[in-house]
Amino acid sequence: EVQLVESGGGLVQPGGSLRLSCAASGFTFSSYWMSWVRQAPGKGLEWVANIKQDGSEKYYVDSVKGRFTISRDNAKNSLYLQMNSLRAEDTAVYYCARDPDPYSSSWSLFYWGQGTLVTVSS
Amino acid sequence: QSALTQPASVSGSPGQSITISCTGTSSDVGGYNYVSWYQQHPGKAPKLMIYEVSNRPSGVSNRFSGSKSGNTASLTISGLQAEDEADYYCSSYTSSSTPHVFGTGTKVTVL
Numbered sequence: 001e002v003q004l005v006e007s008g009g010g011l012v013q014p015g016g017s018l019r020l021s022c023a024a025s026g027f028t029f030s031s032y033w034m035s036w037v038r039q040a041p042g043k044g045l046e047w048v049a050n051i052k053q054d055g056s057e058k059y060y061v062d063s064v065k066g067r068f069t070i071s072r073d074n075a076k077n078s079l080y081l082q083m084n085s086l087r088a089e090d091t092a093v094y095y096c097a098r099d100p101d102p103y104s105s106s107w108s109l110f111y112w113g114q115g116t117l118v119t120v121s122s
Numbered sequence: 123q124s125a126l127t128q129p130a131s132v133s134g135s136p137g138q139s140i141t142i143s144c145t146g147t148s149s150d151v152g153g154y155n156y157v158s159w160y161q162q163h164p165g166k167a168p169k170l171m172i173y174e175v176s177n178r179p180s181g182v183s184n185r186f187s188g189s190k191s192g193n194t195a196s197l198t199i200s201g202l203q204a205e206d207e208a209d210y211y212c213s214s215y216t217s218s219s220t221p222h223v224f225g226t227g228t229k230v231t232v233l
Contacts, residue, residue, distance in 0.1 A: 047222040061220045107215040108158035108173035
């Protein structure tokens with residue numbers, strides 16, 4: 001069974017940093033593009049970033065470029081999101097998600113974690 | 123990159139068919155066959171219903187179908203059921219500096 005379990009969320013002050021993790025199991029992690037998607041309270045979905053199987057390609061939404069870094073450790077079956085210079089508008093539930101098929105990206109997300117809440121507030 | 127445009131709400135009676143539109147530009151919906159649709163119930167993670175415009179993942183009911191014409195994609199739900207009441211989001215690959223964008227979301231109400 002495919003499982004994606006996010007962790008690392010919490011309350012952080014504006015300007016602070018946080019590192020989210022996503023532990024993957026039930027599939028060959030190193031074969032799939034992986035993504036982060038967020039959803040502010042009561043708002044819609046916003047794609048944040050994705051990363052290729054070997055980490056050689058990474059893409060970001062404009063609003064987080066230069067502040068967030070996506071990475072992965074295929075040996076540990078884990079996906080990460082390092083978030084620096086956090087702002088109030090980064091407050092959201094952050095989901096880890098996986099493409100439907102291995103090796104290529106269809107820019108769609110089949111498996112999702114349960115999400116972890118990040119709150120940026122003083 | 124702006125969000126793709128969806129109607130805020132769509133409603134229908136049980137058994138009816140409804141269609142949700144998703145309007146973009148030639149740089150996203152109109153230019154690529156990477157349109158997806160997601161269903162989200164309150165407090166739950168989204169669920170992929172359609173990918174690559176019209177493909178249904180395994181396990182998704184064939185009451186859900188997707189299509190595209192020009193810069194507008196559509197999700198049709200036929201034989202509407204109470205369990206279909208949820209928020210629906212489209213998404214697309216884009217050639218802009220942000221390569222993936224979601225729609226504004228549509229709340230589906232089953233009357």
